[in-house]
Amino acid sequence: MRASDTTHALPPCSNSSVIFRTELAVRWGDLDAFNHVNNTNYLRYLEEARLRWLTTLDGPWMDDHIAPVLASALVNFRRPIAWPEDVVVELFVDRIGSTSFTLGHRILSAKDTSVRYSDGHVVMVWFDSRTQKSAALPDCVRAACTAA
Amino acid sequence: MRASDTTHALPPCSNSSVIFRTELAVRWGDLDAFNHVNNTNYLRYLEEARLRWLTTLDGPWMDDHIAPVLASALVNFRRPIAWPEDVVVELFVDRIGSTSFTLGHRILSAKDTSVRYSDGHVVMVWFDSRTQKSAALPDCVRAACTAA
Amino acid sequence: MRASDTTHALPPCSNSSVIFRTELAVRWGDLDAFNHVNNTNYLRYLEEARLRWLTTLDGPWMDDHIAPVLASALVNFRRPIAWPEDVVVELFVDRIGSTSFTLGHRILSAKDTSVRYSDGHVVMVWFDSRTQKSAALPDCVRAACTAA
Amino acid sequence: MRASDTTHALPPCSNSSVIFRTELAVRWGDLDAFNHVNNTNYLRYLEEARLRWLTTLDGPWMDDHIAPVLASALVNFRRPIAWPEDVVVELFVDRIGSTSFTLGHRILSAKDTSVRYSDGHVVMVWFDSRTQKSAALPDCVRAACTAA
Numbered sequence: 001m002r003a004s005d006t007t008h009a010l011p012p013c014s015n016s017s018v019i020f021r022t023e024l025a026v027r028w029g030d031l032d033a034f035n036h037v038n039n040t041n042y043l044r045y046l047e048e049a050r051l052r053w054l055t056t057l058d059g060p061w062m063d064d065h066i067a068p069v070l071a072s073a074l075v076n077f078r079r080p081i082a083w084p085e086d087v088v089v090e091l092f093v094d095r096i097g098s099t100s101f102t103l104g105h106r107i108l109s110a111k112d113t114s115v116r117y118s119d120g121h122v123v124m125v126w127f128d129s130r131t132q133k134s135a136a137l138p139d140c141v142r143a144a145c146t147a148a
Numbered sequence: 149m150r151a152s153d154t155t156h157a158l159p160p161c162s163n164s165s166v167i168f169r170t171e172l173a174v175r176w177g178d179l180d181a182f183n184h185v186n187n188t189n190y191l192r193y194l195e196e197a198r199l200r201w202l203t204t205l206d207g208p209w210m211d212d213h214i215a216p217v218l219a220s221a222l223v224n225f226r227r228p229i230a231w232p233e234d235v236v237v238e239l240f241v242d243r244i245g246s247t248s249f250t251l252g253h254r255i256l257s258a259k260d261t262s263v264r265y266s267d268g269h270v271v272m273v274w275f276d277s278r279t280q281k282s283a284a285l286p287d288c289v290r291a292a293c294t295a296a
Numbered sequence: 297m298r299a300s301d302t303t304h305a306l307p308p309c310s311n312s313s314v315i316f317r318t319e320l321a322v323r324w325g326d327l328d329a330f331n332h333v334n335n336t337n338y339l340r341y342l343e344e345a346r347l348r349w350l351t352t353l354d355g356p357w358m359d360d361h362i363a364p365v366l367a368s369a370l371v372n373f374r375r376p377i378a379w380p381e382d383v384v385v386e387l388f389v390d391r392i393g394s395t396s397f398t399l400g401h402r403i404l405s406a407k408d409t410s411v412r413y414s415d416g417h418v419v420m421v422w423f424d425s426r427t428q429k430s431a432a433l434p435d436c437v438r439a440a441c442t443a444a
Numbered sequence: 445m446r447a448s449d450t451t452h453a454l455p456p457c458s459n460s461s462v463i464f465r466t467e468l469a470v471r472w473g474d475l476d477a478f479n480h481v482n483n484t485n486y487l488r489y490l491e492e493a494r495l496r497w498l499t500t501l502d503g504p505w506m507d508d509h510i511a512p513v514l515a516s517a518l519v520n521f522r523r524p525i526a527w528p529e530d531v532v533v534e535l536f537v538d539r540i541g542s543t544s545f546t547l548g549h550r551i552l553s554a555k556d557t558s559v560r561y562s563d564g565h566v567v568m569v570w571f572d573s574r575t576q577k578s579a580a581l582p583d584c585v586r587a588a589c590t591a592a
Contacts (some may be wrong), residue, residue, distance in 0.1 A: 028495045029334060029488050033327040033379075039195065039218050040188040040325065047187065051472045053469050055528065055549065070187050072224045072268070077217070083329075084499065119221070169358050173321065176347045177340050177482060181475040188473065191530075199324045203380065231477075232351065335491065336484040336512050343483065366483050368520045368564070375515070416516070 001120040018090045019144060020053035023110050038083035042118050044075060046105050049089035050124075059140030065130045066138075071100060071123040079117050086110035087117065093145045099134035100125040101145055167292060168239040169200035171258050176231045185229035190266050191221060194253050197237035198272075207288030213278045214286075219248060219271040227265050227272065234258035241293045247282035248273040249293055311317060315440060316349035316387040324379045326358040333377035338414050342401050345385035346420075355436030361426045362434075367396060375413050382406035383413065389441045395430035396421040397441055426437050461473050463588060464497035464535040467554050473528045481525035486562050487517060493533035494568075503584030509574045510582075515544060515567040523561050530554035531561060537589045543578035544569040545589055 022096070024045050032038035034072040054061050062068065081087065082111050088110045094102040109115035137145075159282065172193050180186035203211050204217070228234065236258045242250040250271050257263035276283040285293075300325075320341050328334035350357050350364070358364065361394035364409065384406045390398040397417050424431040469487050476482035498512070499507050506512065525531065532554045532568040538546040546567050553559035581589075 024471075027468075027488065029328065029336065029491055031329040032325065033329065033331045034215065035329045039221065040324060043188045043191060044471065048471050048472055052528070058494050067182065069228070072222065073187065074220065074222045076220045080217070086498070093176040112275050172323075175320075175340065175344050177476065177484065178404055179477040180473065181477065181479045183477045186473060194324065195325055196323050200380070232348070328513065335517065336487040339484040339487060363478065365524075366521050369483065369517065370516065370518045372516045376513070 009091045015026065018092045019147075020049065020056070020091045021088060022049050022052050023086055023088050024048060026081060026083050026087060028083045031083055034080075035082075037083070039075075039077060042075050042077065042107060045087060045089055045107055046073075046075075046122065049091055049105070050103070050122075053091055053144075054141075057138075057140040057144050059138065059143075061138050063142055066126055066135045068124050069127045071125045073122045074120040075118055075147075076120050077118055079115065081107075081117050087114060094121055096137070096142065096145050099136060101141075166238045166240045167295075168197065168204070169236060170180060170197050170200050171234055171236050172196060174229060174231050174233045174235060178229075179231055182228075183229070183230075185224060187223075187241075190225065190255060191225050193235060193237055193255055194223075194270065196223075197239055197253070198251070198270075201239055201292075202289075205286075205292050206256055207286065207287040209286050209289055214274055214276045214283045216272050219234050219273045219276045221270045222268040223266050225266055227263065229255075229265050243270055244285070244290065247284060249285065249289075309386060314386045314388045315443075316352070317347050317384060318348050319382055319384050320344060322379050322381040322383060325378055330376075330377065331378075331383055333379070335371075335373060338371050338403060339371065341383060341385055341403055342369075342371075342418065343386055345401070345416075346399070349387055349440075350437075353434075353436040353440050354360060355434065355439075356433050357437055361433045362424045364415075364420050365423045367421045369418045370416040371414055372416050373414055375411065377403075377413050384409060390417055390431070392438065392441050397433065397437075462534045462536045463591075464493065464500070464530060466493050466496050467530055467532050468492060469523060470527050470529040470531060475527055476526075477564065478524075479526075481527070482517075483521060486519050486521065486551060489531060489533055489551055490517075490519075490566065493535055493549070493570045494547070494566075497535055497588075498585075501582075501584040501588050503582065503587075505585055506548050510570055510572045512568050513571045515569045517566045518564040519562055520564050521562055523559065525551075525561050532557060538565055540581070540586065540589050541581060545585075 010105040015102050030037045030044075068144060089106045090106045091146065092104045094104045100123055104121045105119065106116060107118040109117065126135045126137055127133075174185060178185045178189040178192070236256045238254045238256065240252045242252045248271055250269050252269040253267065254264060255263065255266040274283045274285055274289075275281075299340070314358045322333060326333045326337040386402045386404065388400045390400045396419055398417050400417040401415065402412060403414040405413065422431045422433055423429075460520045470481060474481045474485040474488070521582050532552045534552065537546045538548045544567055548559060548565040549563065551562040553561065570579045570581055570585075571577075
């Protein structure tokens with residue numbers, strides 16, 4: 001899917017401040033039979049970026065029974081990704097609620113960040129497996145989201 | 149993410165008629181370190197269902213230079229999926245355009261289809277690699293979408 | 297790699313009795329950019345077969361601190377696997393030790409089991425994370441291996 | 445599987461000269477439900493190293509009908525790999541034939557290369573899809589293997 005086809009794609013995320021940026025190497029094994037990075041691996045890159053971000057937080061973001069889960073993911077596929085390639089994933093906060101937040105994302109080419117491979121957002125919820133209900137966002141997560 | 153948390157999730161797809169239904173076995177290797185099916189594999193199941201559907205069409209749906217690509221994907225994660233488990237993927241048409249269409253999807257438990265693991269939709273575009281532009285939907289695709 | 301090229305491949309496993317046989321559907325996403333099932337997914341199919349087998353055993357095969365781990369894997373790639381396709385995985389016991397055993401495997405075409413996609417074997421060890429040493433094979437595993 | 449369990453593992457590869465060395469970032473998504481890098485991803489890391497090596501060769505190593513395929517793979521799993529972690533993959537030549545060669549491999553911890561996660565070897569064959577027979581090793585491959 002190409003950038004010129006934006007009429008087909010859902011609206012891009014806002015220009016909120018980036019809270020985390022990380023670089024990833026595409027693997028040859030991320031390609032599928034069409035010789036492009038398979039759509040599932042866009043979510044893989046986003047997951048890796050989120051987890052790297054969480055490990056930078058100044059405090060506990062999960063424990064034995066409370067952990068973040070994805071409630072939904074929206075991914076716009078703007079351009080195919082080839083191998084070899086390094087990508088940059090940028091995360092930014094779109095919305096902060098009491099038990100969840102909306103995290104925008106962009107996947108760019110590392111050697112030319114004006115090349116946007118993907119954008120979209122995910123909704124993350126902190127979920128308590130004991131109560132089977134959503135739990136308050138951990139303080140360190142809220143702090144990291146509002147500092148941007 | 150649980151069904152009761154629908155306020156966090158984006159709106160579910162409409163109740164359009166199902167155009168394809170297929171059953172898939174979850175693999176143990178689909179689980180991640182949280183012992184649930186990893187979010188990327190929801191897209192994997194949807195991809196498998198779409199490709200099985202395309203192979204049932206009465207005519208060519210791709211050639212040397214025109215092939216379907218994903219423009220965007222929205223996935224709501226309603227419940228975690230465990231192993232072992234068989235899931236049913238249902239596809240239905242939400243919108244048909246000239247060069248693209250919106251395909252709704254549901255992932256259900258095969259042994260109790262009232263258990264909905266996921267829903268959402270994808271936008272598929274037929275793309276011509278020679279012209280680098282989108283191409284008309286193949287007749288067999290349009291026919292399959294409107295027959296439902 | 298083709299069946300006629302057996303001079304390049306390591307020796308096939310013995311004709312021990314099959315202790316487990318299961319069928320798996322190849323996914324389109326198992327293919328790589330060469331349009332064949334990627335080599336990593338041969339191990340994926342074998343893993344799925346081993347775990348399905350373990351769930352059939354008449355007794356506990358792991359607990360909080362003792363679990364099976366792979367010590368080594370040998371996979372001969374006899375023929376490329378295409379999509380769509382269903383494969384049969386056969387497991388058989390090559391050797392039983394006190395804390396480990398060697399499990400032979402074959403991957404065949406479900407619609408013509410004379411088509412052998414792969415063979416080889418893995419060494420599985422039961423490992424105790426508390427003592428950081430290998431542990432005795434669980435009784436139910438030993439029983440299943442010797443019953444064949 | 446731990447280093448002390450070498451009696452269970454197949455013999456390690458020889459100390460041939462390393463022809464290629466590359467570093468890879470483990471992804472969180474490489475973990476499985478046992479919270480260690482899944483066995484299939486050891487093959488993924490080796491594949492990535494082989495392809496990076498091939499792209500460094502001074503000449504064509506595949507064309508429209510001749511391409512390298514794996515004939516067999518032997519992987520010894522010496523230690524579990526956690527996340528986050530960077531690994532180094534080392535490749536070395538064990539044997540060179542007319543149409544195939546045996547490529548040894550080691551997976552080490554990047555921050556302490558005395559930590560060996562895995563070793564083993566693969567047999568690679570150049571295969572001609574027109575004749576359905578193995579083909580002569582490309583000159584650039586032979587040169588790279590013998591230069592070490």
